Amino acid sequence: xxxxxxxIIIIGAGPAGMVAAMxxxxxxxxxxxxxxxxNEKLLVPCGIPYIFGxxxxxxxxxxxxxxxxxxLVEKIxxxxxxxxxxxxxxxxxxxxxSVYTFDKLIFATGSTPFVHKNFExxxxxxxxxxIDKNFDHLAHLKKTIDENRKIIVVGTGFIGVEVACEIxxxxxxxxxxxxxxxxxxxxxxxxxxxxxxxxxxxxxxLVLGQHAQEVIHENSRAKGIKLCDGTVIExxxxxxxxxxxxxTSLAKEAGLKLARYGGIWVDEYMRxxxxxxxAIGDCSGRRDFITRDPSKVMxxxxxxxxxxxxxxxxxxxxxxxxxxxxxxIFSTMIKDRVFASAGITEKEANNxxxxxxxxxxxxxxxxPGTIPDTAKQSVKLxxxxxxxxxxxxxxxxxxxxxxxxxxIGLAIEAELTVYSLISLQVATQPLLTAAPTNYPIVQAAxxxxxxxxxxx
Amino acid sequence: xxxxxxxIIIIGAGPAGMVAAMxxxxxxxxxxxxxxxxNEKLLVPCGIPYIFGxxxxxxxxxxxxxxxxxxLVEKIxxxxxxxxxxxxxxxxxxxxxSVYTFDKLIFATGSTPFVHKNFExxxxxxxxxxIDKNFDHLAHLKKTIDENRKIIVVGTGFIGVEVACEIxxxxxxxxxxxxxxxxxxxxxxxxxxxxxxxxxxxxxxLVLGQHAQEVIHENSRAKGIKLCDGTVIExxxxxxxxxxxxxTSLAKEAGLKLARYGGIWVDEYMRxxxxxxxAIGDCSGRRDFITRDPSKVMxxxxxxxxxxxxxxxxxxxxxxxxxxxxxxIFSTMIKDRVFASAGITEKEANNxxxxxxxxxxxxxxxxPGTIPDTAKQSVKLxxxxxxxxxxxxxxxxxxxxxxxxxxIGLAIEAELTVYSLISLQVATQPLLTAAPTNYPIVQAAxxxxxxxxxxx
Numbered sequence: 039x040x041x042x043x044x045x046i047i048i049i050g051a052g053p054a055g056m057v058a059a060m061x062x063x064x065x066x067x068x069x070x071x072x073x074x075x076x077n078e079k080l081l082v083p084c085g086i087p088y089i090f091g092x093x094x095x096x097x098x099x100x101x102x103x104x105x106x107x108x109x110l111v112e113k114i115x116x117x118x119x120x121x122x123x124x125x126x127x128x129x130x131x132x133x134x135x136s137v138y139t140f141d142k143l144i145f146a147t148g149s150t151p152f153v154h155k156n157f158e159x160x161x162x163x164x165x166x167x168x169i170d171k172n173f174d175h176l177a178h179l180k181k182t183i184d185e186n187r188k189i190i191v192v193g194t195g196f197i198g199v200e201v202a203c204e205i206x207x208x209x210x211x212x213x214x215x216x217x218x219x220x221x222x223x224x225x226x227x228x229x230x231x232x233x234x235x236x237x238x239x240x241x242x243x244l245v246l247g248q249h250a251q252e253v254i255h256e257n258s259r260a261k262g263i264k265l266c267d268g269t270v271i272e273x274x275x276x277x278x279x280x281x282x283x284x285x286t287s288l289a290k291e292a293g294l295k296l297a298r299y300g301g302i303w304v305d306e307y308m309r310x311x312x313x314x315x316x317a318i319g320d321c322s323g324r325r326d327f328i329t330r331d332p333s334k335v336m337x338x339x340x341x342x343x344x345x346x347x348x349x350x351x352x353x354x355x356x357x358x359x360x361x362x363x364x365x366x367i368f369s370t371m372i373k374d375r376v377f378a379s380a381g382i383t384e385k386e387a388n389n390x391x392x393x394x395x396x397x398x399x400x401x402x403x404x405x406p407g408t409i410p411d412t413a414k415q416s417v418k419l420x421x422x423x424x425x426x427x428x429x430x431x432x433x434x435x436x437x438x439x440x441x442x443x444x445x446i447g448l449a450i451e452a453e454l455t456v457y458s459l460i461s462l463q464v465a466t467q468p469l470l471t472a473a474p475t476n477y478p479i480v481q482a483a484x485x486x487x488x489x490x491x492x493x494x
Numbered sequence: 495x496x497x498x499x500x501x502i503i504i505i506g507a508g509p510a511g512m513v514a515a516m517x518x519x520x521x522x523x524x525x526x527x528x529x530x531x532x533n534e535k536l537l538v539p540c541g542i543p544y545i546f547g548x549x550x551x552x553x554x555x556x557x558x559x560x561x562x563x564x565x566l567v568e569k570i571x572x573x574x575x576x577x578x579x580x581x582x583x584x585x586x587x588x589x590x591x592s593v594y595t596f597d598k599l600i601f602a603t604g605s606t607p608f609v610h611k612n613f614e615x616x617x618x619x620x621x622x623x624x625i626d627k628n629f630d631h632l633a634h635l636k637k638t639i640d641e642n643r644k645i646i647v648v649g650t651g652f653i654g655v656e657v658a659c660e661i662x663x664x665x666x667x668x669x670x671x672x673x674x675x676x677x678x679x680x681x682x683x684x685x686x687x688x689x690x691x692x693x694x695x696x697x698x699x700l701v702l703g704q705h706a707q708e709v710i711h712e713n714s715r716a717k718g719i720k721l722c723d724g725t726v727i728e729x730x731x732x733x734x735x736x737x738x739x740x741x742t743s744l745a746k747e748a749g750l751k752l753a754r755y756g757g758i759w760v761d762e763y764m765r766x767x768x769x770x771x772x773a774i775g776d777c778s779g780r781r782d783f784i785t786r787d788p789s790k791v792m793x794x795x796x797x798x799x800x801x802x803x804x805x806x807x808x809x810x811x812x813x814x815x816x817x818x819x820x821x822x823i824f825s826t827m828i829k830d831r832v833f834a835s836a837g838i839t840e841k842e843a844n845n846x847x848x849x850x851x852x853x854x855x856x857x858x859x860x861x862p863g864t865i866p867d868t869a870k871q872s873v874k875l876x877x878x879x880x881x882x883x884x885x886x887x888x889x890x891x892x893x894x895x896x897x898x899x900x901x902i903g904l905a906i907e908a909e910l911t912v913y914s915l916i917s918l919q920v921a922t923q924p925l926l927t928a929a930p931t932n933y934p935i936v937q938a939a940x941x942x943x944x945x946x947x948x949x950x
Contacts, residue, residue: 053929053930053931061940065944082861082929084861084929084930085861085862085865085924088925093865093866093924093925094862094864099862099864100862100864102862337919338922338929339919339920339921339930339933340919341930342931342933342936343918343919343936344917346916346936346940350916361917364919365919367919367921368921368923369922369923370923371925371926376926379921380921405538405540405541406538406541406550406555408550408555408556409544409550437893437894437925438893438896438897439926440894440921440923440925440926441894441897441898441900441901441927442897442900443921444897444898444921445900445901445904447918447919447920447921448904448905448910448918449908451914451919452904452905452910452914454904454908458908460799461799461803461817462799462903463793463795463796463820463821463823463907464823464903465823465824465825465834465836465896465899465900466540466794466795467540467824467825467827467896468538468541468544468549469549469893469896470825470827470893470895470896471896471897473509473794474509474794474795474797474798475509475513475794475798477795477798480798484517484520484802488521
């Protein structure tokens with residue numbers, strides 16, 4: 039056993055781990071930084087759906103160097119090994135062939151696919167897959183898709199939808215199965231009707247409104263999916279895209295407290311109960327920014343933000359404010375249309391018994407509408423009736439909607455109200471944006487304001 | 495003389511006037527609203543540069559209905575007439591054939607081209623033009639450009655640059671003349687080097703670094719421009735794009751106080767000294783959001799924001815906060831690249847003796863970089879050294895940069911600091927944005943933060 043010391047050790051080299059490693063190397067120039075990861079080959083996690091179809095077309099195109107081409111990487115000790123045990127009291131961890139001691143430890147162990155109980159056994163079948171973020175697993179899934187014809191995707195979240203659309207782009211027969219409308223966690227139904235039509239245009243068979251109940255199999259191969267109502271859909275390949283769960287077995291064995299939904303419990307500064315041990319990214323226990331409830335949202339951008347907070351709080355909590363909870367903030371593209379969402383939906387706000395009004399505006403993304411690439415653009419805002427606080431927003435439009443949602447996200451994070459948005463100063467340009475008189479975020483805020491004044 | 499009464503009268507039907515009219519009609523359901531405008535035909539002001547080249551190709555494509563297709567328009571009394579005189583004391587105004595009395599009056603009389611003293615006489619020549627926002631004038635300019643070959647554009651602001659690029663798109667010989675680098679009011683030189691190269695690619699002759707001194711003419715026609723160093727550039731058509739000035743002759747004659755730079759003096763709620771008389775848009779006197787100095791910035795989006803504030807304050811100042819000053823926030827596109835700016839530049843901050851640091855980051859607008867339409871994207875932030883307040887930002891990238899600048903604009907307007915931006919939660923998506931680990935606004939904030947910690 040080799041014995042080694044590093045001031046800062048990070049377990050995991052996903053987005054959270056790498057941002058923490060880079061940030062530590064940049065901020066604490068005199069400290070040694072080590073990242074220990076399990077897999078030699080690293081992938082861009084959000085890029086995974088695009089390896090299956092026309093967009094990237096190969097898994098190699100989604101591969102990244104550990105740390106990219108940043109010169110800071112040279113400073114970081116990068117180790118490929120599996121951490122077997124962490125001894126928090128003695129600030130020591132063990133891999134197969136080494137013992138590391140450390141001053142600060144950051145868990146960034148990520149997440150693994152979540153599969154409903156009814157489907158756990160089916161994972162032993164050779165043609166049933168999850169979207170595990172593992173190179174060899176995904177290379178095998180890609181090969182299996184390429185060699186087969188009928189594919190079922192179970193799950194209608196972002197990953198399920200993106201995987202289904204990509205596979206449809208290479209002329210497979212794709213069905214997608216889910217209990218409600220697509221992307222239901224992030225969008226109200228009125229904002230995703232168009233998305234469902236676009237998926238049908240791509241030739242995808244939408245099986246919505248009832249859950250998949252079990253995998254049907256024969257001769258040790260899956261034959262299809264049986265729905266709640268007994269209908270069977272046949273398939274050559276079944277992909278379970280039913281979410282992820284925090285990967286915390288190591289932390290649990292080390293005696294760290296877990297939060298509800300299984301993430302490692304952390305405070306505002308990403309510290310566990312032990313001030314030298316941090317947890318960031320998908321493996322950490324998150325709270326929702328708006329409801330303060332435990333949150334299941336897993337996002338690489340949130341993970342990166344958490345990593346930055348952890349770095350700045352590693353030795354002393356610095357001026358940087360803590361992480362005020364997770365804002366669900368997503369975007370995706372179906373055909374040439376973008377669907378983006380931030381914060382809470384109208385439906386979820388009603389479920390949570392929050393007194394809200396909404397504001398909706400539909401306009402064009404260029405002005406005048408005679409500009410050649412003009413497309414429809416619509417914005418919905420979810421606003422607290424009395425305070426006017428923006429707590430959610432959804433945008434449907436062309437590619438720029440992917441950045442517009444970040445304007446709404448910032449408004450949520452900065453705790454702004456419709457009153458500020460109504461007089462918001464924005465850059466508008468004929469070739470790039472909606473008209474200044476009809477800028478959709480401002481107009482939706484005006485409508486929400488008018489709705490809040492109305493006596494029901 | 496016909497005598498008429500309207501509760502609310504708005505003079506001018508540009509962006510400010512129309513947003514005020516629509517807003518008044520929506521907010522004050524029982525009040526009568528009248529808009530009086532001079533020109534029968536209305537244009538989208540920001541679309542004007544695009545009538546000259548390939549993008550729109552005709553002035554008709556930039557025409558808009560007064561108020562568009564909004565059903566509220568029916569409620570608004572729309573009059574085409576020239577207002578001759580306003581009697582504020584008696585709440586009366588006069589057109590050629592009518593006398594109107596009112597309760598509330600909003601000046602939205604806009605702006606007219608500004609021309610340096612040396613050039614005023616040249617405007618009498620038939621081939622010297624300004625970009626006046628007048629249908630017949632612009633139709634005549636377009637015809638003259640189409641019939642000629644060599645064009646000089648004097649002025650390197652947004653309008654000058656956009657007009658030059660559009661004219662170059664129809665194979666004219668275009669020169670652009672200005673005293674410094676292009677777009678110098680909104681960008682530091684490091685951010686517009688690329689823009690100058692792109693303009694050269696379009697075949698435009700860039701004559702920068704010295705001012706145009708006078709128009710050379712012969713037989714009552716302009717022949718060209720003489721520069722400060724005596725060089726003469728010949729041309730068939732000369733376009734003076736040297737800015738605009740508030741159109742306030744009516745307000746001045748009515749006895750209203752003017753601010754520095756000639757705009758109508760208004761308070762935080764867009765009220766003149768008389769609480770029943772408002773001024774909004776380019777004709778109003780503006781203050782800069784950051785320096786609080788008088789501001790010359792004229793923007794349709796700012797005008798729209800001012801209109802909304804005026805509407806909400808028309809009868810009683812409502813909960814809506816006032817207008818905290820003008821943020822210069824612009825975007826434009828040269829070839830396929832977008833240049834966008836908000837707030838103050840590094841150069842201007844130094845001129846104003848503000849203690850700043852900057853943060854610069856260059857990355858890609860997609861992730862991984864193997865996504866087909868990946869392009870470079872760079873962000874520069876200007877930050878107050880001690881407080882960390884964001885006071886300026888510049889973005890260069892593909893089309894989505896037109897919305898990214900609105901994220902920075904909102905950060906400026908909401909008085910956010912780099913500390914908030916470092917842990918900003920953003921939506922990132924392979925097909926739409928930079929990587930979560932390298933989101934350029936967050937990365938530029940991190941760099942600015944690191945720079946602020948450095949002891950010089």
